[in-house]
Amino acid sequence: MQENHLAKWLNNDLTEAELAAFKKSAEYASYERIVAASNQLRSPDFNADEALMALKNQRTLKDSKVVQLHPFKKFLRVAAAAAIIMFGSYFYLNTLDKNIVTQYAENKEILLPDNSEVLLNADSELSFSERKWKKERNVSLKGEAFFKVAKGKRFTVATDAGTVAVLGTQFNVENRDGFFEVTCYEGLVSVTFKGKESKLPAGSSFMVIDGKIIETTAPKDEQPSWLNHESSFKSVPLKYVLNEFARQHNIKVEIENIDTDQLFTGTFSNTDTKLALKSISAPSQIKFKFEGSKVLFYGN
Known part of the structure; x- marks a missing residue:
């Protein structure tokens, strides 16, 4: 990128060719975010009366000689303005929430x-x-996460289905479409669902499927199975099992002639796709056809 492209871009003086080249540069995306953030900053109020008075006062002074700025000085002036925008935007952007997202087959x-x-x-x-973290330890979750919370003030996990609160413990929260489960592995967890609070001691779970609270048994392991690259289920509708398979293996799932409300109990691998397909199809007594990035589950 030519060194004067930034100044010309800020002045809207780039030609079409220069603009195309500038957009391909590594710095362009950062400059765009900075300018977008700076547009939200408020400028100081302008007092027209005071400005007019100042202009009248200046007319009483001796006229000064006008000196044409060197083009490089003009560039420095624009660069200085850009620097002010960058620093102001940095502090502005730091006040925004931090957001972390995972894709299919990613932890x-x-x-x-x-x-x-x-x-x-x-x-x-x-x-x-x-x-705001020192004042309140609040996070929002969509999907599933395992938490190891350091001791301290109240720690809250907000989901669309319910709220989980602790002081310091280890627990897992899963919030998918129609499925909500909280499992406590250490300490004590508070779960609020539809305005009603439930206390979960270590070794217990709280599950909601399609808006209905489901009785659960104590977890066998000391941490959720997905941390060991497996997905385990006990009496869970097959549709949630197939959704989790698609999520863990980044594979499109199609269904034909299958009752997806039938309950599934079992475990499948999150790393071995062929083994996972067999682990799902055998206990469910269904068949599958696997091609590339797509699998069809079908009935007899």
Whole structure:
């Protein structure tokens, strides 16, 4: 990128060819975000009366000689303005929420400002405010995540289905379309669903399927199975099992002549696709055809 492209871009003086070249540069996306953020900053109020008075006062002074600015000085002036925009936008953007997203077949480890740990499962989203974190430890979750919360103030996980609150513990939250489950592995967890609070001690779960609270048994392991690259279910409708398979393997699932409300109990691998297909089809007594990035599950 030519060094004067930024100044010409800010002045809207680029030719079509120069603009095309500038948009291909590595810096262009950053400059666009900075300018977009700066457009939201308020400028100081303009007092027309005071400006007119100042102009009248200047007319009483001796006329000064007008000196034409060197083109490079004009560039420096524009660059200085750009620097002010960049620094102002930096502080403005730092007040926004932090947002972490995972795609299909992707997990992420997140370290929160208080050193609490979050392991985010596939096709999930976590957001929180770093600026407000010392005052309130609040996160929003879409999808599934395992939390290791450092001891301290109340820690809250907000989902579309319900709210989970703790002081310091280890627990898993899954919030999918029609499916909500919270499992406590250490300490005590509070779950609020439809205005009613439930206390979960270590080794217990709270599950809601299609708006109905389902009785659950104590988890066998000390952490959720997906951390060991497996997905486990007990008496869960098959449709949620197939959705999780698609999510973990990034494969499109099609269904033909299958009752997806039938209950499934079992485990499948999150890394071995062929083994996972057999683990799902055998206990469900269904068949499958696997081609590339698509699988068809069908009945007899």
